[in-house]
Amino acid sequence: MxxxxxxxxxxxxxxxxxxxxxxxxxxxxxxxxxxxxxxxxxxxxxxxxxxxxxxxxxxxxxxxxxxxxxxxxxxxxxxxxxxxxxxxxxxxxxxxxxxxxxxxxxxxxxxxxxxxxxxxxxxxxxxxxxxxxxxxxxxxxxxxxxxxxxxxxxxxxxxxxxxxxxxxxxxxxxxxxxxxxxxxxxxxxxxxxxxxxxxxxxxxxxxxxxxxxxxxxxxxxxxxxxxSRFVAGFVGSPAMNFVPLTSVTSNGGTINIGTSGLGDIHAAFHLPSGFSPDGASLGIRAEDVTVLPAGQTGIALKAEVVERLGDRTLIYGHLSDGTKLTAETDGRSEARGGDTLQIALDTTAIHLFDAAGTAHHSEGD
Amino acid sequence: MAESYRRSQWSNGLFILPYLSVFIVLLVFPLFWGAWLSLHKVDLFGPGRFVGLGNYARVLADPVFLQALRNSIVFVLVSVPSLVVLGLFLALALNKTTRTTSFLRGLFFSSSVLSVTIVTLIWRFVFIPGDGLLAVISEQFGVQPVNFLSTSGWSLFSVGVATVWWCIGLPMMLFLAALQQIPNDLYEAAALDNASPWRVLKRVTLPSIARTIMLVTIIQIVMQFQLFGQAQLMTNGGPNGTSRPLVMYIYEVGFVRWDVGKAAAASEFLFLIILVAAMAQYVVSSRKSEASE
CATH class of the missing domain: 3.40.50.300 (P-loop containing nucleotide triphosphate hydrolases)
Structure with a gap:
């Protein structure tokens, strides 16, 4: 019953x-x-x-x-x-x-x-x-x-x-x-x-x-x-990374997102017309941050702490502007604290949060 | 290492020495001295002579002792259940945290801090013939007032009423403490289980405080067998010894008639009765709780 x-x-x-x-x-x-x-x-x-x-x-x-x-x-x-x-x-x-x-x-x-x-x-x-x-x-x-x-x-x-x-x-x-x-x-x-x-x-x-x-x-x-930004931060372990926005320019179906730590990112988004970068942030989960193999160039991440969980490795570090960011890579990673790693983002898995915390999701997801 | 450990164990005993010495001088020694006195024909002035169990035989043959024994047993059989039931009832009624209940708790406990002299004085005002509260009320209703303090049967009852009023604070507080230990979620579970207030009391509350009920019962048995002050001051044991308890008999034999050996023998009987009553309660309750384990 x-x-x-x-x-x-x-x-x-x-x-x-x-x-x-x-x-x-x-x-x-x-x-x-x-x-x-x-x-x-x-x-x-x-x-x-x-x-x-x-x-x-x-x-x-x-x-x-x-x-x-x-x-x-x-x-x-x-x-x-x-x-x-x-x-x-x-x-x-x-x-x-x-x-x-x-x-x-x-x-x-x-x-x-x-x-x-x-x-x-x-x-x-x-x-x-x-x-x-x-x-x-x-x-x-x-x-x-x-x-x-x-x-x-x-x-x-x-x-x-x-x-x-x-x-x-x-x-x-x-x-x-x-x-x-x-x-x-x-x-x-x-x-x-x-x-x-x-x-x-x-x-x-x-x-x-x-x-x-x-x-x-x-x-x-x-x-x-x-x-919302609260839900994004509360659900998931490690918590979602948040990076502050500096600019957002719309270009038809795609937008150009400016950040100080990650540089410029192009992604498919439909944002409401009044979306302001003031107080807004970009969210991305650790598993959507890829650590690039040695020799490839992406975004620099200075590793601080490396957690080895066996099946995967979590790298806690900071970007060039000091913003904290966590990346996930496979269990065999040899990264150590103090290393500077090169990372890339899966732009289809990006979320944007306005100043009020309301979420906007990339079209690819 | 082992040597110093053993030595330190012995020195630990020093911590309880002050208490132990007082305990031995004031409790253990009088206990054995009382037993020794009960075997001697002795008065307050000099050494006695050994009479074996003679004092015990004289006590058992004394109709006044047997009457006092009967009085004490009746008193305990009536006052202890009254104290337990009333104390539990008050505790259940006042087991809330509001201003009114806090005030009432204090009020009901306040009688416990009074001395026996004050208590009996208050209750003499209630029971005394002519100008007493009950006499005045009876006359208001056109009823012939009862002479509570000097009527056989009523006199012991009056002492009992004063005693319950005086002693109700401790049982109430012990029950309140026990009730507050019961986790609230048991009551919530019972509410979800559709339990009526009566079922909650019988199946949740009472089993949870069973040990405290036993504790209060034993404490009260021990205390009420020692009834003395109230009877002495309210009725002086009368009329005709119908409200004379055991301790009053012991007092009269020992300190009025100076027959200390006989008084000691009667005291040993009282000691035995209290011991047996308390042990019986304990054994019965522990067997019951074992059976239900």
Whole structure:
């Protein structure tokens, strides 16, 4: 069972402090949506408002076309997995999972059927008689998910559920969550500040920043065509390079972009007529910066720090005017800190950001 | 290396020496001296003579002792559950951070700082016949006032009411501290689990503070078996010894009749009763929590 979720003009204030400002969002039935943003952007608050744990100051929230923001949490048909798991410490795993079902007066055989089915799905059948204190972090995580599954909710809400796991377990659980979503086909909303989780799990990512939604899109849309300078800088590791513009001259379908560090660049762009280079910047990801083989001449990059990640090498350096720039090259690179390298840009992968941060993308992309 | 390590371990003991010496002089020594006294016929003036378990036999044969024992047990059976339930109720009601609740917490705790003399004085104003608060109220409603302090049955009850009022602060504070340790997300999970307030109390709150409930119960059993001041000052044990607790019996035998050996024997009984009651509570609760592990 899955349901669409409609968030319309939702605002949240704590006294004079505004936390969310006029948020609207449609989530399709069965969709896996990730709220991604830095700490304090309001993503957890929005999730808790859908769950009913926070009041809505203004606006409406509907689940399966039924308005729910006036209902208590238990009546909204959603289940939540908490960051801390919030398992009841005095109940066994089975009791933890059946507590919510007992509360709505479900017959005992049905409760047992759902608990054993969920336990089998999550491979925790052998843990049913244990208390949470006797479980590992990963096992508790599964129990928390199991407690949500047995309710057969219209939507699952996850509040940074992987952040308490170690790196290896986090990767594995991420994969299992993706499989679970594929199997259950339920609507899932997942809050995280980890862009890898967002990129790997989401059908669509909602990037939140400073009380507002910055961009909604598929992971590749967000990565390839970020809507703003904030999104471009927040998603992707290493972060996108930004180089200040000195001039922009339009020449039919192509433009001539002047920068002090990278020199002049020609690229296919359709910029709005009033685009001003004042305060604007050029953005390019490290993987779109190529390190040229020795003997070829391009743009000079003075390497400062070289990070070897095995499969690739990251070169952090600065351009002739001192602008910082990161380039990515293959794992066998022999570049060292202090070297001056020659680089070239993939002009089809360039983004331009105006002074307000709005993005314009090259035609080639 | 090993030698200096061993020596340093011994010297560490010096840190607890000041406390240990006070503990031994004021607690361990009197404990054994009391046991020694209980085996002797002794008064306050000179050395006694050894009478074996004679004092214990005399205490058990004393109807006044048996009445005091019964009074103390009844008092504990009524006052301890009242203190636990009322303390828990107050803590649950005041487990919020508003100005009103902070004020009320202070108010309910304030009685604990009063001395027993003040407490009994206040409650004598309430219970005393003629001009007492309850007598005045009864007369307003045209009801024949009860003479609370000198009617058999009512006298011990009145002492109990004053005691609960006096002692409610500590249980309330201990319960409040325990309630504030419960993570809020458990309540959020319960809200998403459709749990009614009663189910939340029974399945989330009470199991989370089970240890504190046990702690408060044991503390109160130990304290209420030692009832003395309130009974002495409000009813003087009367009428007819119906509100005389064990400690008052011990006081009267030891310091009024100067039969120190017999008083010591009665004290050993009290010590044993408190020990057994506290241990029984502990064993029962630890077995229960083990069974549910």
């Amino acid at each position: 899955s349901a669409s979720i409609e968030i319309t003009n939702v605002t949240k204030h704590y006294g004079a402090l505004s936390v969310l400002d006029d948020i609207s969002l449609s989530i399709k039935a069965g969709e896996f949506v990730v709220f991604l943003g830095p700490s304090g952007c309001g993503k957890s608050t929005l999730l808790r408002m859908i769950a009913g744990l926070e009041d809505v100051t203004a606006g409406t929230i509907s689940v399966a076309d039924r308005r729910v923001d006036t209902l208590p949490p238990g009546k909204r048909g959603v289940a939540m997995v908490f960051q801390s798991y919030a398992l009841y410490p005095h109940m066994t795993v089975a009791q933890n999972m059946s507590f919510g079902l007992e509360n709505i007066g479900l017959p005992k055989p049905e409760i047992e059927r759902r608990v054993s089915q969920a336990a089998a799905t999550l491979e925790i059948a052998h843990l049913l008689d244990r208390k949470p204190a006797k479980l590992s972090g990963g096992q508790r995580q599964r129990v928390a998910i199991g407690r949500a599954i047995v309710k057969e909710p219209k939507a699952f809400l996850f509040d940074e559920p992987l952040s308490n796991l170690d790196a290896a377990l986090r990767g594995r659980t991420r994969l299992e969550l993706a499989q679970l979503h594929a199997r259950l086909g339920s609507t899932m909303i997942f809050v995280t500040h980890d862009q890898v989780e967002a990129m790997t799990l989401a059908d669509r990512i909602v990037i939140m920043h400073n009380r507002k939604i910055e961009q909604i899109g598929t992971p590749m849309e967000i990565y390839r065509r970020p809507a």
